[in-house]
Amino acid sequence: SSSPSSAVLQTLFQYINDHQNEFVQRLGEWVAVKSDSSNQALWGEVRKSLNMTSDRIQAMGGQVEFAEVGTKQLPNGESVALPPVILAQFKRDPSKPTVCFYGHTDVQPAKKEDGWSTDPYTLTEINGNLYGRGATDNKGPVLAWLHAVETYQGTKQEMPVNIKIIVEGMEEVGSDGLAELIRQRNDSFFSDVDYIVISDNVWVSRHPALTYGTRGSSYFFVEVEGPKLDLHSGVFGGSIQEPMTDLIALLGSLLDNTGKILVPGLNDAVAPLTEEEKKLYEDIHFDLDEMKKTAGVKRFLQDNKEGILMARWRYPSLSIHGIEGAFSDPGSKTVIPRRVIGKFSIRQVPNMEPAVVETQVKKHLEEVFAKQKSPNTLKVTTTVGAKPWMANVNDVPYVAGRKAVKAVFGEEPELIREGSTIPIANNFQEVTGKSTMMLPISGHDDGEHSQNEKISRYNFIEGTKLFAAFFHELAQLQKDS
Numbered sequence: 001s002s003s004p005s006s007a008v009l010q011t012l013f014q015y016i017n018d019h020q021n022e023f024v025q026r027l028g029e030w031v032a033v034k035s036d037s038s039n040q041a042l043w044g045e046v047r048k049s050l051n052m053t054s055d056r057i058q059a060m061g062g063q064v065e066f067a068e069v070g071t072k073q074l075p076n077g078e079s080v081a082l083p084p085v086i087l088a089q090f091k092r093d094p095s096k097p098t099v100c101f102y103g104h105t106d107v108q109p110a111k112k113e114d115g116w117s118t119d120p121y122t123l124t125e126i127n128g129n130l131y132g133r134g135a136t137d138n139k140g141p142v143l144a145w146l147h148a149v150e151t152y153q154g155t156k157q158e159m160p161v162n163i164k165i166i167v168e169g170m171e172e173v174g175s176d177g178l179a180e181l182i183r184q185r186n187d188s189f190f191s192d193v194d195y196i197v198i199s200d201n202v203w204v205s206r207h208p209a210l211t212y213g214t215r216g217s218s219y220f221f222v223e224v225e226g227p228k229l230d231l232h233s234g235v236f237g238g239s240i241q242e243p244m245t246d247l248i249a250l251l252g253s254l255l256d257n258t259g260k261i262l263v264p265g266l267n268d269a270v271a272p273l274t275e276e277e278k279k280l281y282e283d284i285h286f287d288l289d290e291m292k293k294t295a296g297v298k299r300f301l302q303d304n305k306e307g308i309l310m311a312r313w314r315y316p317s318l319s320i321h322g323i324e325g326a327f328s329d330p331g332s333k334t335v336i337p338r339r340v341i342g343k344f345s346i347r348q349v350p351n352m353e354p355a356v357v358e359t360q361v362k363k364h365l366e367e368v369f370a371k372q373k374s375p376n377t378l379k380v381t382t383t384v385g386a387k388p389w390m391a392n393v394n395d396v397p398y399v400a401g402r403k404a405v406k407a408v409f410g411e412e413p414e415l416i417r418e419g420s421t422i423p424i425a426n427n428f429q430e431v432t433g434k435s436t437m438m439l440p441i442s443g444h445d446d447g448e449h450s451q452n453e454k455i456s457r458y459n460f461i462e463g464t465k466l467f468a469a470f471f472h473e474l475a476q477l478q479k480d481s
């Protein structure tokens with residue numbers, strides 16, 4: 001239509017179309033930084049990615065504070081300073097609502113030899129897709145937010161909302177120190193924030209979506225230690241209890257072949273399924289066969305859309321990620337590893353409590369270990385401990401989000417939940433009491449954490465328009481109320 005509102009949006013959208021190559025080039029510069037937070041040796045790169053974010057914000061006239069969030073104790077006992085968290089803001093107009101967006105510039109590990117088709121740290125465009133580690137999780141969306149702000153400046157239109165920004169570099173390993181920072185700044189940085197918005201998750205189909213729930217997560221390390229050094233299996237095999245044998249028994253006791261978690265009591269807390277909730281799954285677009293192809297699996301544990309969505313969104317899951325200390329190179333080595341650490345995580349759903357889950361898992365592992373009658377020692381430790389998060393889809397930002405999706409994509413958004421975890425989401429809501437929403441721009445087949453992670457040029461650019469439109473719609477709602 002030709003309303004003043006749509007004229008504003010058209011001007012913004014035109015600017016974004018005209019500057020898309022510049023925006024993509026900038027994403028390439030960001031992806032080139034190996035900001036893998038799981039590897040402490042790369043925290044310098046994490047800091048570099050935060051500096052680049054800060055430079056961009058300052059170039060637009062924003063004020064940046066690098067908030068220190070303490071130290072992390074390494075397994076060798078040494079304490080190292082954590083990368084800081086960016087708290088940024090632009091000049092404030094008290095008559096306008098204040099939106100604070102949160103994102104992260106750290107990434108999951110990636111090596112070309114893991115099976116990437118292109119170099120993970122060289123953003124490569126193939127058939128409209130921009131491949132690179134962090135392209136979609138979460139550098140692309142963070143840049144899209146900044147480009148949306150830049151678009152208002154570039155078109156000389158007044159920002160319709162006040163902007164605050166939080167960007168961290170430790171999200172992928174559990175957001176160390178951030179929960180405490182939120183508590184400390186609740187009466188200062190957060191006092192004038194109206195809405196917190198996160199864009200760190202994916203749609204479930206080609207249709208745009210708003211997300212109203214994420215699962216929580218606890219990460220477990222199960223260490224079994226035996227001999228004082230690795231031993232020859234021809235000499236000691238058969239006469240000692242091997243740490244790896246104990247560990248396999250422990251890991252094998254965690255879930256069955258239907259995906260059911262076998263830790264006693266763990267499933268009891270899960271919120272019961274109501275008829276009303278059941279109906280919600282029917283209307284979600286989700287192509288089971290396409291998903292099978294994307295993931296390269298022969299079948300899922302559930303045989304219908306509803307079952308798969310429920311397994312992803314509203315039931316807990318347990319995944320085994322790796323064994324540190326085990327021989328894992330190509331070739332054969334006839335060794336008995338002296339110490340092995342199994343790593344697994346449990347995704348948690350309403351009404352589960354990470355602290356309760358941790359107690360249940362530890363008790364279960366100790367019981368299984370006792371049955372092993374092993375002379376080895378067992379140690380179980382945990383990290384992350386993130387609660388699930390749920391929002392009210394009638395809150396103001398969801399109303400604005402719906403309008404913005406309609407303006408950019410010409411359709412209503414799907415209301416979805418997310419199987420992965422934004423560790424800090426629940427803290428934002430519980431500590432600040434501010435309405436927290438998730439507004440994803442990443443595609444259902446972007447392969448977060450996988451080989452060949454990507455964001456499509458379409459999602460990156462239309463996503464930038466979505467954020468620009470979101471600011472506009474949020475301000476319109478305030479004016480209309």
Ligand SMILES: NCC(=O)N[C@@H](Cc1c[nH]cn1)C(=O)O
Nearest residue numbers: 137172173174200217384420421
């Ligand atoms: N894009 C969000 C994301 O991938 N978050 C991580 C956070 C996490 C959970 N446990 C350890 N890290 C995720 O795996 O969900």
Ligand SMILES: [Zn+2]
Nearest residue numbers: 137138171200
């Ligand atoms: Zn992420």
Ligand SMILES: [Zn+2]
Nearest residue numbers: 137172448449
């Ligand atoms: Zn991630």
